[in-house]
Amino acid sequence: VDKLKKKYEEPVEPILNNCPGLPVNWGWATVEQLASDKPRSIQSGPFGSNLKHSEFQDSGKLVIGIDNVQDGYFSIGSEHRISEDKFKELEKYIARSGDVLITVMATVGRTCVVPENLEPAIITKHVYRITTNRDILNPDYLNLALWGGAFVRKQMFGQVIGQTRPGLNGGIIKRLIIPVPPIDEQALIVEIVVAKLSIINKIYPELEKNEKRADRLRQSILKKAFSGQLV
Numbered sequence: 001v002d003k004l005k006k007k008y009e010e011p012v013e014p015i016l017n018n019c020p021g022l023p024v025n026w027g028w029a030t031v032e033q034l035a036s037d038k039p040r041s042i043q044s045g046p047f048g049s050n051l052k053h054s055e056f057q058d059s060g061k062l063v064i065g066i067d068n069v070q071d072g073y074f075s076i077g078s079e080h081r082i083s084e085d086k087f088k089e090l091e092k093y094i095a096r097s098g099d100v101l102i103t104v105m106a107t108v109g110r111t112c113v114v115p116e117n118l119e120p121a122i123i124t125k126h127v128y129r130i131t132t133n134r135d136i137l138n139p140d141y142l143n144l145a146l147w148g149g150a151f152v153r154k155q156m157f158g159q160v161i162g163q164t165r166p167g168l169n170g171g172i173i174k175r176l177i178i179p180v181p182p183i184d185e186q187a188l189i190v191e192i193v194v195a196k197l198s199i200i201n202k203i204y205p206e207l208e209k210n211e212k213r214a215d216r217l218r219q220s221i222l223k224k225a226f227s228g229q230l231v
Contacts, residue, residue, distance in 0.1 A: 019177060020151060023228035026181045031130060032174035034137040041131040042174055044104065045093045045123035056080045061087035062121035066110070069101050069127060072147040074112040082122075093122040093129075098139045100130040102146060104168040109156055111147040113139050128173055137178075141186035144193060145178050148222040152176055179226050192230050196221045 019028050035041040045051065056063065060081040067078035082090075095101060095114045103110045105126040114121075123129050132139050145152050155176050160166045181189065200217050224230050 020179075020227065022179055023181070025185075026179055026228060028177050029180050030174060031142075031176045031178060034132055034142065034178060034180070035174075036131040036133050038131060040092060042128065042170060043093070044128045044170065045125045046090055047125045051082070051086075051090065051124065055082055055086055057082065060084060062119055063124060064095055064101065064114075064121050064127060065124045066103050066106055066126050069103050069110045069112045071110055072112060072143060074101075074115050074118070080124075087120070087122065090122050095121050095123050095129050096131070098132075098134070100132065100139050100142050100146065102128050102130065102168070102173065104128050104173075105165065106167075108160060108166060108168055109146075109153065111143050113143045128168070128170065130173070136183060137180065138183060138186040138190065140190045141181075142178065144190055144222075145226065146176070148193075148218075149179070149226045150219070150223060151226065152178060181228065181231075185231055188231050189225050193221060193225050 022028070032042065051063075058081065060083050063080040063082055065078070065080060068075055070077075095118075097114050097116045097118065099114045101112050101114060101123065103126060130142065132142055146156075156168065156172070159172045159175075160168060161172075180186075197218060200214050200221075203214075221230075
């Protein structure tokens with residue numbers, strides 16, 4: 001948190017006034033403040049004629065779309081691919097291991113972390129890529145906060161734009177405010193939450209009669225995680 005305060009300005013006061021209380025050693029910061037200093041650390045995939053559906057093929061380099069970004073995890077699922085030449089042309093849209101992805105069109109707000117063993121891939125225009133500053137933010141923690149943090153989700157969906165095709169944009173994503181614990185605590189929170197959610201998923205299979213109870217338990221765990229009550 002000290003590093004955070006030295007390197008970045010805090011979000012504007014009116015926004016902070018609406019934020020819930022945090023433990024003493026936590027702080028609030030925007031996604032933009034938590035991103036890497038490298039160029040294009042928060043970026044969507046290529047727009048318009050830069051990548052057409054007609055250029056997708058069965059072999060070649062992987063293209064990550066909405067179907068690959070699920071609720072907190074990456075799924076190889078549906079595969080779209082492009083030629084080697086097209087991939088080289090669009091290299092600035094590569095999703096690297098540890099990048100956090102978020103869907104911004106159609107099914108809005110699903111997130112995941114790019115797996116370590118994923119082959120080279122680019123993102124589509126429906127997906128934003130966030131490269132974090134790992135000195136102050138664990139990508140897995142950001143993924144958890146974007147996907148499961150009630151206060152963060154409220155911000156996100158309170159700003160979704162468009163009526164017929166609601167979506168997010170770069171400005172909205174950059175302004176999202178995240179509760180930030182010390183870096184070592186972030187990893188511990190992720191470990192505890194993942195373990196607890198795994199137990200819930202085993203105990204309550206996805207049957208209609210159990211799903212509501214399981215969801216309440218998940219929300220309780222996530223609420224504790226982002227208010228400093230798990231560690």
